[in-house]
Amino acid sequence: MKKEVVIIGGGIIGLCCAYYLQQDGHQVTIVDKSDISRGASFVNAGYITPSHFIPLAAPGMITKGLKWMLNSSSPFYVKPRLDADFLKWSWLFKKSATAKHVEQSIPVIKDINLLGRELYAELKKSNDFDFHFERKGLLMCYQTEKAGEEEWNIGERAIQEGLNVQHLTKEEVKKFEPNVDFNIKGAVFYDSDAHMTPNDFMKQMIAFLKTKGVLFYTNEAITNLAVSNDKIVSVQTSKRTLKADEFVLSAGTWSSVLAKKLQINIPLQAGKGYSINVTEDTGISMPAILVEAKVAVTPMRGFTRFAGTMEIGGINHDMNPKRVKAVANTAEGFYNGLQIPKSAIDAATCGLRPCSPDGLPYIGKTENYKNLTIATGHAMMGWSLGPATGKLVSELISERKTSMRLDGFEVGRFSF
Template sequence: MKKEIIIIGGGIIGLCCAYYLQQDGHQVTIVDKSDISSGASFVNAGYITPSHIIPLAAPGMITKGLKWMLNSSSPFYIKPRLEADFLKWSWLFKKSATAKNVARSIPKIKEINLLSRELYVDMQNSGDFDFHLERKGLLMCYQTDKEGEAEWNMGKLAIEEGLHVENLTKSAVKKLEPNIDFNIKGAIYFDSDAHMTPTNFMPQMIAFLKQKGVQFYTNEPISDLQYEKEKIVAVQTSKRTLKADEFVLSAGTWSSILAKKLRIQLPLQAGKGYRIDVTESTGITMPTILAEAKVAVTPMQGFTRFAGTMELGGINHKINPKRVKAIANAAETFYNGLKIPENSIANAACGLRPCSPDGLPYIGKTQYYQNLTVATGHAMMGWSLGPATGKLVSELIGVKPTSMKLEGFEVERFRFAQFKDLKI
């Protein structure tokens, strides 16, 4: 049955939800507080990552976070602050950072990534788009034996999950990147991964959706959500009231703020990431993560992108020059002879990733509102999981069997979390 559907948020998740919902014949409207030309969906590394099977909430992350808290240029930086939402999120993160959580999460993360990769390919083959998508795999380059051992342990876990992974020497890496002089000891190679150019895909998707009749209301922040009993009836923007049959909440980090208006607990923190784009030729052809520095390197259409860091410092778009410079320094350390131009550093941009406490996204319905579907909390995998999330949302709204089981992605999985031991 055709429905009127409002999607709150026009990032990669919201656009992919719109893509599959309009395919099902629904009338879709997207509302976004921005003009949908910047943010995490535009500045990410463009990775499709079945290799990234370990959630952010993993053993050892608390210790690393405390260690790196003293270093504002570290790969993972937490800005301590006495805010109730942040302290609750931190408490839930600590409880989730266990081996049990990792073991439970690995098959789910792998499955949804593989689903998404195939859906991107389907989009590319549809004839509706002409976007950049390559499957060349991913190199995890390391400079120390300790890091190499840790990365290979990750690789062996991926092999157990059926992914093809190789432990490469420096000379073997050279065969994949013959024009690059690496300062590394070796690399772990994941055949499963692909990469894209987000700034190429996003405008194409927006233009396609408009052509298909999807309505866009941009630069319109939502001030209120109106509900009656078990149904949302309308959203109030800065300019208008919009009614619909179904609502999708995919507003990234801002989803938790809007969820509060509906009395829904949706723990999220903004994980800020930065990118530097270099338009000059670098010779880099392989997507690569510089393991010790946690910097992602992506050969995109017309430029090379260097992206990284996870900064938990609240919702803001302030550029920290130290963190940007750390990305540039790491790149120059791993690639002998590479020099990141000063104008590229000066033009660095950032985006906010919505991070859940356990490292898994929120995808599904809520017990309170029968016509609300939530799709957020994807952290560093938002780009990778866009199509899969959109497909699953369309299946939920259409009351169809879902392409995969949604256990672990429940929207209200922290609803019964007890904070009595947390002093705020």
């Protein structure tokens, strides 16, 4: 049955929800507080990552976080603050960071990433798009034996999960990257992964959706949500009232703020990441993560992107020059001869990734309101999981069997 659907949030998740809902015959409207030209969906590393099946909430992360808390340029930085939401999130993170949680999460995260990769490949094959998409795999490059051992332990587990993984020497890495002089000991190679140019895809998807009749209301913040009994009746923006049969909340980090208006608890913290684009020829042709500093390197259409850090410090787009410089210094330390221009560092951008306490997204209907579907909390995997989430949301709203089970993604799992 055709329904009218309002999607709150026009990032990668919101756009993919709109795409599959429109494909299923629904009338879709997207409303966003920005002009949908910036943010995490545009400045991320562009990875599709079945390899990243370990949730952020894992044993050892608390210890690392405490150590890194003293270093504002560390890979994972938590800014301490007396804020009730942050303190609750931190407690839930600590509670989730167990070996049992990791084991339960691995197949779930892997499967939704594989679904995302499959759907991106389908979109690429269609005549509707011409975005950049390459499946070259991913190099996890390390400089120390300890980091290499830890990474290979994950690689061995990935092999148990059915992924194709190789442990490479520095000389073997050279076969993958003949035009790069690496300062590394070796790398773990994941054949499963792919990469894209995010802003390329975002612009094409927005243009396509408009041709299909999807309405966009941008630069309009949600000011109120009207409810009646167990349903949302309408949302009020700064300019208009929008009524619909179904509503999707996919507003990234802001989702938890809006959910509070409905007395729905979805703990989220903004994980800020920084991005540097280098238009000069770097010789880099393979996506790589520089393991010790968690810096991602992606050859994109027309430039190379260096992205990294996870900064839990509230909802803001304040730039921290130390953290930007740390990303540049790490890249130059792994690639001999690489020089990132000051102009590129000065032009660095940031985006906020919505992080749940257990490292799993929220995807599903709410108990409170029959016509509200939540889709947020994807953290660093938002880009990778965009199409998979969009398809699952459309299947829920269209009342069809979902492409995979939603165990682990329950919206109300932290109700209190």
